[in-house]
Amino acid sequence: MNFDFRWAFVKQPEGTAIFKSLPEDFIVDEVPLETPSGEGEHLWLKVRKRGENTHWIADQLALSAEVAPNDVGVAGRKDRHAVTTQWFSIYDPKQQLSPERLVFSGELLEAKRHVKKLRRGMLLGNRFQIRLRHCSLAEEIVDACQRVQVQGVPNYFGMQRFGRDQQNVARAWQLAQKRKLNKRGNDIYLSAARSYLFNHLVSQAIHEGHWRDAELEMWGRGRASQWAIDALNPWKDLADALEFTGLKQDKRAARLQPEELSYQREADVVDLSFTLPAGGYATTVLREITNLKEERE
Numbered sequence: 001m002n003f004d005f006r007w008a009f010v011k012q013p014e015g016t017a018i019f020k021s022l023p024e025d026f027i028v029d030e031v032p033l034e035t036p037s038g039e040g041e042h043l044w045l046k047v048r049k050r051g052e053n054t055h056w057i058a059d060q061l062a063l064s065a066e067v068a069p070n071d072v073g074v075a076g077r078k079d080r081h082a083v084t085t086q087w088f089s090i091y092d093p094k095q096q097l098s099p100e101r102l103v104f105s106g107e108l109l110e111a112k113r114h115v116k117k118l119r120r121g122m123l124l125g126n127r128f129q130i131r132l133r134h135c136s137l138a139e140e141i142v143d144a145c146q147r148v149q150v151q152g153v154p155n156y157f158g159m160q161r162f163g164r165d166q167q168n169v170a171r172a173w174q175l176a177q178k179r180k181l182n183k184r185g186n187d188i189y190l191s192a193a194r195s196y197l198f199n200h201l202v203s204q205a206i207h208e209g210h211w212r213d214a215e216l217e218m219w220g221r222g223r224a225s226q227w228a229i230d231a232l233n234p235w236k237d238l239a240d241a242l243e244f245t246g247l248k249q250d251k252r253a254a255r256l257q258p259e260e261l262s263y264q265r266e267a268d269v270v271d272l273s274f275t276l277p278a279g280g281y282a283t284t285v286l287r288e289i290t291n292l293k294e295e296r297e
Helices: 054-065 138-151 164-177 187-208 226-231 233-244 282-286
Strands: 016-019 026-032 042-050 072-074 083-091 107-114 123-133 215-218 250-253 259-266 269-277 291-294
Touching: 042 054, 054 072, 054 083, 123 282, 138 259, 138 269, 164 187, 164 233, 187 215, 187 226, 187 233, 226 233, 269 282
Parallel strands: 016 291, 026 083
Antiparallel strands: 016 123, 026 123, 042 083, 042 107, 072 083, 123 269, 215 250, 259 269
16 A cells, blocks of 8 residues: 655655654644533533543543443544543433543543534544654754645645554455445444545645645545546545445545644744644644654653
């Protein structure tokens, strides 16, 4: 499988930086689509967590509240190696749950009731505060931030979308070859495959110089442009398999524009903050700025 997606600004950055050596180097605050009203059969909890993934916290809440796992809702998954703030919801029709008595590996910041369950995608975006340490060519990083501020970045799906060592795409390819890629229990592989093909469309659009204003296909059943069909010809079997599952084609912007981008350099440390819309990846922004190395302390 080919994961060599093109950079927007001619070449790969030359500098390097250490990323996420501490959870506090990657702070993520969810920007909700709506806020709880104060009434309803769903208990919404605003939680800050450090070094824990979203699924683990949701499981702990379900166990503590004595509800089924699918009675706990989230708007999106957050990185484990970070300090993150996000909302969870718990179905509580009898309104008997006491937030203070719930046991989980996080800090409860706020609790309010609402009429709706929190579902995937119910967020406007995320705010990021990032510290890059031991930066080589730190001045290059600052210059790149200035370019990103004006031009945006390719709206690639982050590598975490493809699973550890990109195994989810490889598995999707294997299932496609055997004609066994379907919607039954394969959501994670379907998502990885679609994202992989989209990234290749973005990469090709960069090569041809028309990525900034393009809306490109999230592959599935539907009418696609001849340009996209030709661009994905090397992965035709995978594209055909996605259509065969019945997934409907969608569109996604090829350009991602970070909002409220600010940056500050002190010696070999660079601090950045920016806001991305739902579906945007911070690592997609960072790959245009420097080469990241993750080393945990």
